[in-house]
Amino acid sequence: MPGLSGPSDYSQEPSRHPCLHINAKEPFNAEPPRSALVSSYVTPVELFFKRNHGPIPLVDDIERYCVDISGLIETPKKLYFRDIRMLPKYNVTATLQCAGNRRTAMSITRKVKGVGWDVSAIGNAVWGGAKLADILELIGVPKLTSCTQSGGKHIEFVSVDKCEEENGGPYKASIPLSQATNPEADVLLAYEMNGEPLNRDHGYPLRVIVPGVIGARSVKWLDSINIIAEECQGFFMQKDYKMFPPSVDWGNINWNTRKPQMDFPVQSVICSLEDMQSIKPGMVRISGYAVSGGGCGIERVDVSIDGGKTWMEATRFQKTGIPYIADGISNDKWAWVLFELTVDIPQSTEIIAKAVDSAANVQPEKVQDIWNLRGILNTSWHRVHVRIGHSNM
Incomplete structure (x- = not known):
């Protein structure tokens, strides 16, 4: 060229x-x-x-x-x-x-x-x-x-x-x-x-x-x-x-x-915490990204702090301070959504995030169910384990 x-x-x-x-x-x-x-x-x-x-x-x-x-x-x-x-x-x-x-x-x-x-x-x-x-x-x-x-x-x-x-x-x-x-x-x-x-x-x-x-x-x-x-x-x-x-x-x-993969499935990830991180007991901010392919919006992001027994809905936003609405006319439809939730974590636990898009697609629970030999499209529930300690990593 x-x-x-x-x-x-x-x-x-x-x-x-x-x-x-x-x-x-x-x-x-x-x-x-x-x-x-x-x-x-x-x-x-x-x-x-x-x-x-x-x-x-x-x-x-x-x-x-x-x-x-x-x-x-x-x-x-x-x-x-x-x-x-x-x-x-x-x-x-x-x-x-x-x-x-x-x-x-x-x-x-x-x-x-x-x-x-x-x-x-x-x-x-x-x-x-x-x-x-x-x-x-x-x-x-x-x-x-x-x-x-x-x-x-x-x-x-x-x-x-x-x-x-x-x-x-x-x-x-x-x-x-x-x-x-x-x-x-x-x-x-x-x-x-x-x-x-x-x-x-x-x-x-x-x-x-x-x-x-x-x-x-x-x-x-x-x-x-x-x-x-x-x-x-x-x-x-x-x-x-x-x-x-x-x-x-x-x-x-x-x-x-199989056909070549095009649109990517709904996905969410916790970014504010590393797996096996040591944290202080008390209020913890959990934040991350959620995104879905094909222009689908993110209807909600669910977060569990007890290994998936109970769930809470995180707040979602693209612009700071402005709540995100999945079908909002001013949204960036091709872009990710950031989510956050602040909760009291008194003991060591597993924190999980899963997203649901505007077409009601939800992340699969187990990675085993979507395992494939090339390791693509791992959209299973995202999990991080935290341990209660005396200081942050």
Whole structure:
């Protein structure tokens, strides 16, 4: 790609915040401490989780950088960065979550394959850019289109990022054309994150943001866009990020029996406490995040301080001091909800959180029931054990 290249080694990696917990150094995969996630509704860029598959691409010449749009359309086109920036700009607040978030807890039940994420492979940001629906309209694909005249039904995003899983080829993924051409789906070609240009870790100069969908579909360092008849046939669509039942293992897996995972299920996590933390007896603030895919709101978050025998409803908010209402017109529908509850904890106990979304979906109780060999979508009740001691950790 003119103006943008993928290095062959890790000698030119960007600097990162020292508080990040590194799960893999090459390629770099890291997450912040869980407490950092509830310190602000919008996650600071430096504390946003890093998920990479190879060396971070480099911009050689931003003036030469462009995106090729081709495939099953009448008029292929090259869009330069300046062209994209001239289109109407939208800011969309959206939570991105790696499908492997909370994988380490799933591994405790039975070993799984993948990066060992704790609970912080997630972040909420304000993404700025052009709507993909506007860009596709420029090349003759009307809004709310599910199939082009030439039979295109999916949009494939191809990165400059080269990865081992593709045998040195580029990372790629796709979404249905009907989603890409729907302005209400808010799919962006984003060039800003939290009001600043994207940094290298997060896709500079241009990335895709697909709200409400697992992060694997929000392709970074965009090289080209293809309109295709079938789903992308890349590794991360066909040989990864699919949800299998607990009965499937590496000896009997058949990848073709499952569709690629798109929307993520309802999820909540306690962030103000670590598991096995020592606390003083008395009033304890319990806070965390809750989010659901596909634009569903969070109807409630239930918290138990007695191991699930009884439950209390936590308060929910997106804006400090303003109660969150699941179907509120001013809500950020693609973003997480923060919750909190202050309760008296006189003795050592297990604290649990579970969320219910606006479609009445609820988190499953046991991780064993949703165990899968790739360790994705661990949305079981989140549990932390606290011990009464004389001081906080």
